[in-house]
Amino acid sequence: MGAFRLQALVANAKQLIKHNNKNQRDVPKGYLAKAVYVGEIQRKRFVVPLSYLDQPFFQDLLRRSEEEYGFNHPMGGLTIPCCEEAFVRLTSQLHVS
DSSP: OOHHHHHHHHHHHHHHHHHHHTTOOSSOTTEEEEEEEEOSSSOEEEEEEGGGGGSHHHHHHHHHHHHHHTTOOTTSSEEEOSOHHHHHHHHHHHHHO
16 A cells, blocks of 8 residues: 555544544543444444554554445444454553553
């Protein structure tokens, strides 16, 4: 995937997140709010740091999301096609390092 396409993908994700973050007071500054859903069958909402947008693993998940859903996500937010257990394992490694 070219750099331009990746930049467009991240920009679209940021725009979706910005739109969904309006009037969200229960989410700390610097986090994505009510926009990231993870799970294969039953999806769970996650509050994700904005810094994940710079992480290669998260960019890969955004690419997979675009391939599966385009930008019309079934949950009304950003839906990540990944099992919850794998997502938690990946994100917990970022918190440790």
